[in-house]
Amino acid sequence: MNRRNFNKAVAATGVASALAPFGILRAQSRTLKVGVLLPRTGVQGFIGQSCQKGADLAPGLLKEMFGVDIQLMNADTETNIDTARTRAERLIQEGANVLVGPFDSGAAAAIAQVAEQRGVPFVINIAAAPQITEQGYKFTFRNFPTSVDLVTNGLALMRDLFQATATAPRTAVFMHVNDTFGQANAKAIGAILPRLNYLPFKLVDTISYDPAAKDLTVEVSKAKATGADFLLLVCRLNDSIILRREMVKQRWNPMGIISPGSPGMYEEQFYKTLGKLSEYCITNVPWYNPKAELTRRIEKAFDARNPKDKLMFHALNVGYTFEALMIAADAFRRAKTAAPKELAEAIRKTDIQSRMMLGGPLRFNAKGQVEGNASACVQNLGLKPMVVLPAATAQAKPVFPTPDYKRA
């Protein structure tokens, strides 16, 4: 090599070196690394796996929709708040550009702290405790109703239910799980219910219990002894199954079981485990729009990937998890970078009209909260969740009071 060629080679190497960082940046920007935190084991394991089905659909569908590549980095929170915090730290260390999850208010609060400290955007799929978006966080966003909204919507649907069935129960016993979500709901009910003049019932007792409880004999005995007309229930999945069984054992047949907005009674495992005992339970819950264009696309992809499952049993978990990933992907497409500040800024400016879940467009307020997510009154009929209210989207008529389980 002569001196001129050597100089050319050095110059070329220099230029390549100088441009390399930009090359790396471009390479990084082509793929959005999403840390997905879900409780795939532990008490909420079944629901976490249900949410995971929504996350698994995202890379393929979002590539089609937005032309962006998504790489999922899955982590199991083990239904444990400390584990959720540790896993979030680890995902960020391993290069996650954005965090999504975690189907639990306690875990969401812990992850939000990590996201804020590390300056990484966090899009919550499902978690209702209001305080999560009341802390002035800059990197935390939530597309799920707060407990106050959940309860407000749920109680309004209760009024519609009583009107539609021409009933007026006078008393209710309120049972709720004592985790972050359950406490937030109990607080919201305690604050909102006394102010409402359109509901005919009053609470005769409030009973809290551990969501990991293995036996609810005492709790159900206590609730039965109140002689309440119906059971107002804020539950999770496993406890709702135990509770329903215990009600049958203790031959307690109130007018019905109504949840003002909690998971459990519309989950596939509830139907599978309880069979006919799952019938007629009512949940007023944020639900999906089966007629939406996005629902059709998601259902097609879901059926292809999960031939033994039906979307209706996973709709809430799949829908909100997919929408959380969609928010991240849309922001990534607009920001054209995975840099956290730019990505968070783009998420803040989200404006997505086409969605799977009921409610208005996806837009965040100043606190990072999507407003206007709507609920539906869902009743278990024919071993599947059926929308019975509002009447405009109803698939069946509500049944209340519910028949004795022996005649179900």
Place this chain on the structure above:
Amino acid sequence: MPLDLLANVIIAGVLTGLVYGLMALGLSVIFGVVRVVNFAHGEMMTIAMYAAVLLFGAFRLDPFLAVLPVAAAFFAFGYALQAGLINPFITRPEHSQFILMVAVAIIMVNGLLIGFGPDARNVQTDYQLESIEIGKLLVDKARLYAAVVALAASALLFAFFRFASAGKAIRACADNHLGALVVGLRVKHLYALTFGLGSACVAIAGCMMILLVDVTPNLGPAYTLLAFVIVIVGGLGSMAGALLGGVLIGVSEALAGLLITPSAKSMFSFGLLILVLLFRPQGLLGRKA
């Protein structure tokens, strides 16, 4: 407060407590003789619960009938575990035994997670949702049957230790290890036999427990802790104490749930534990060291 409500809750507490007692009995027997604390006790019960689920799924074998094969298999497993793994650790420091049993417990939990996944499983029998009505009292059938089996199994174990020559030999080992060696007892074999019997107890308790609660791989540690609370309250190494401790814990949790708040149920069993440790550290029926 209505008396029938109180009576119903106490009966449920007693019946559940008897099954707890049988589970803790296994732990107490093993500690009383082998002097090794089985930190994998709850995990072993979880495996027995899964075994009952498998037998029910494959052959529709009722958990009451599944007791026989599962207890036999657990006896063999316990014997092999003691003979093959724990016996070499008998003379080692207690922390080595502790680490060994914790390792066994972790392997069991993760093995179950790999084998069965995290979902809750159960058995569905006809009588599981039925109750017996006696006046205003409602007694859960499955709970009643489970308690009867727990009592029967405990009685058999008491009889074995009191009347069988092998049982007497095991008691001799527990009373005086050196003396047992001097008179020519096969101490290591007797230790393994004891571990096998303790494992069989926990297997029977597991088969009964699956009628009352759903099983998940992570259930084990909670039951290990519960077994410790029961045997410490009843008296570590005392068989009758284990049963009494089980019933006391079952009833105190039920009453605390009813009279105070269900969320505080566990708090009362631990409160009872602290009281016993303060005022009768050897346990209610335990002997002073």
